[in-house]
Amino acid sequence: MNAVKGTNRLIRDDMRLFLSIFSSIALMLTVVYLAIGFIFDVSYSTQLFGPMYGGICAFAIGGIITMFPVAIGMGSTRIQFMKSFYMNSVWMVAGTMVILHVAYFLIHLLQEKGIVDVTLYQPGMLYSSEYHFLSYLWIDLMCGFLVLGISVFPTVCWMRLGMRNFFIMFFGVGLIITLIVVFADFGEWMKWFASVNMMALFTILGCIGGALLLSTYPMMKNAPLTMKSKKD
Numbered sequence: 674m675n676a677v678k679g680t681n682r683l684i685r686d687d688m689r690l691f692l693s694i695f696s697s698i699a700l701m702l703t704v705v706y707l708a709i710g711f712i713f714d715v716s717y718s719t720q721l722f723g724p725m726y727g728g729i730c731a732f733a734i735g736g737i738i739t740m741f742p743v744a745i746g747m748g749s750t751r752i753q754f755m756k757s758f759y760m761n762s763v764w765m766v767a768g769t770m771v772i773l774h775v776a777y778f779l780i781h782l783l784q785e786k787g788i789v790d791v792t793l794y795q796p797g798m799l800y801s802s803e804y805h806f807l808s809y810l811w812i813d814l815m816c817g818f819l820v821l822g823i824s825v826f827p828t829v830c831w832m833r834l835g836m837r838n839f840f841i842m843f844f845g846v847g848l849i850i851t852l853i854v855v856f857a858d859f860g861e862w863m864k865w866f867a868s869v870n871m872m873a874l875f876t877i878l879g880c881i882g883g884a885l886l887l888s889t890y891p892m893m894k895n896a897p898l899t900m901k902s903k904k905d
Contacts, residue, residue, distance in 0.1 A: 695728025815879025822882030
């Protein structure tokens with residue numbers, strides 16, 4: 674097995690592990706939610722997307738930190754690793770969202786049949802209160818890519834900058850965001866949020882996540898095999 678195939682298989686197996694673990698958690702929660710609604714005949718609202726987004730975040734961070742030195746040790750190059758990681762990250766997001774929306778769709782059918790009355794909160798509800806499978810799926814995909822991007826980017830920054838420099842950057846960015854929040858006119862923000870096209874907004878957020886993901890490519894081309902020490 675050559676280095677490229679070995680790297681692809683290594684990351685793919687890691688992706689499948691995270692996907693199966695967090696999908697199992699989400700599916701077990703689905704069974705619990707349905708059992709509560711059916712046995713106790715109650716109407717309530719809850720959420721199911723937490724484990725799935727958590728799985729994307731865990732794979733993004735764990736894949737970079739643990740798989741990177743292993744892949745390089747197997748003879749892979751940094752460029753090969755990043756290409757394989759990007760490809761499997763896309764499959765991770767797509768897989769989690771498809772499984773999530775199959776569960777959403779089944780619960781929606783049970784609601785229409787009057788068997789249970791369990792409402793699952795979804796980001797797509799900000800777009801439309803009526804259930805639209807493809808629209809809701811697209812919005813969750815975009816949210817998934819955003820979560821992926823904001824998980825991978827800080828992890829790579831930490832690897833390249835070290836803990837001290839990373840936290841200096843983190844607090845600097847946090848200070849800027851805090852000042853914006855303090856001095857912002859929330860009335861204008863709320864008016865803008867109420868008038869904006871939600872589908873376009875989520876698509877832009879997904880593109881931002883994709884941009885953050887791809888921006889790690891030049892940073893990882895010459896990355897060290899281990900994270901910098903706390904003193905660096």
